Amino acid sequence: MARRTELTRTIRIGSSALRPFREQRLDLFDDFGALGLRARGEAECAFNFFDGQRIYRGPAIIPAERVRLNGECCSTGALFSRIAGAGASSSSGGQVTAVELPTTLARRGAPVRLEGLSKVFADAVAVADLSLEVGAGEFLTLLGPSGSGKSTTLLMIAGFLVPTRGEIFIDGVPVARKPPHERDIGVVFQSYALFPHLTVYENVAFPLRMRNLPASRIVERVDYALDLMRLEGLGLRYPHQLSGGQQQRVALARAIVFEPPLLLMDEPLGALDRKLREAMQLELKRLQRTLALTVIYVTHDQEEALTMSDRIAVMNRGRIEQVASPEELYEHPRTPFVADFLGESNSLCGKVVRAESSRLVVRTSAGMEVVTGEGVELAAGREVRLAIRPEQVGFLGSEERSDNVAEGVVEEVVYLGEAVRYLVRLTPGELLCVKRQNQRGSVNPQVGQPVRLGWSADAVILHTVER
């Protein structure tokens, strides 16, 4: 029979400045790795338990793999002991994800499809024949240099710009010619655009008043959105009485309060300092997972894109160069542009000279021979570009071997805190950047010091050059 431990604890579910904690006596039991929650003595249970995928209305037994602690997976045992150890009511400290959700919040993110989307301004093609699919509940980032068409794409999805050509499907419905308010999309732009004469509470309530929701539902939803964005207690302040990060969270609360199936964000964290930006990145990810929102996010900060995205679309001159997971993009950039834009890379031009046991040997324009990874067949004489990530190049001892070895002299040392970056002038004349984790006790080469560098053939990313 099932191992069954029963415990009775009061869990506080939901809180806000305007509505006190609702305390709920719950029976918790551990049932073969499933966590059970049962409201005490009530015919109909008044709580919801959200595990990031679906809402359970008690009495409920939640499969072990669905239980979340602080948004992360955890064993039911860990959650159980956290609740048991916490004692009555102290689980309100945000440890356990037992959040009360408005009962209507059963909606999931909507899939989005862009088909041959173009935007031509009088003198510029801003977006050129762009096609892209974003899955339901996916976090997709448009990443690219200034002027590559990111904002224009987002504005077309939001409905603030009409495409010159192409169609936009949200949840399978074509919307390219619909006005913004008929698209039901949450939008956050870099400038928070809060209403300065309205309190935080009224700012967040605004989209609901526009939708003519009954007053009781508005209170419920605004409370929920303020809770979610950790803005409890700030409802009565005006925007100018808030910090930048708080204002940004109000903008987010306003964008999600009407439960949009799609959230668009254009550099929402650009104005914040680094620490706050990183905290907000985590907050945003939590929000997106909790609500299972589809998010299309714009940034030109590659670190931000790598941290947050399920997939990244790298844009260049109004087109998408590559769409892939962060790892795939970084490890296997399909074009030199992507290799250069995402992360650092040493870029070398050269020609194939010969094949050596299924590997190619390339001679760079400065005359250095580089052995590349397996699996590419190219004729001798073919022009190529090579990309080598600085962290893939290491300093070698005098006897150490590697697929590629080159000697040179350190020309520059830049201390980055967690790493040190070196510029090494190689004997054949190439300048190679080397990045090394900063570890206590390791001896760092100095400027002017002769060094041997080595990198594996597999670390060499090869692109052919089309003539």
Ligand SMILES: Nc1ncnc2c1ncn2[C@@H]1O[C@H](COP(=O)(O)OP(=O)(O)OP(=O)(O)O)[C@@H](O)[C@H]1O
């Ligand atoms: N209203 C407009 N009229 C004319 N050209 C425009 C207009 N809006 C944008 N553009 C042009 O379209 C191109 C793409 O602009 P967009 O704002 O989409 O770039 P972006 O990728 O968002 O850049 P950034 O990172 O600087 O915000 C740019 O060359 C820009 O000058």
Ligand SMILES: [Mg+2]
């Ligand atoms: Mg922009």
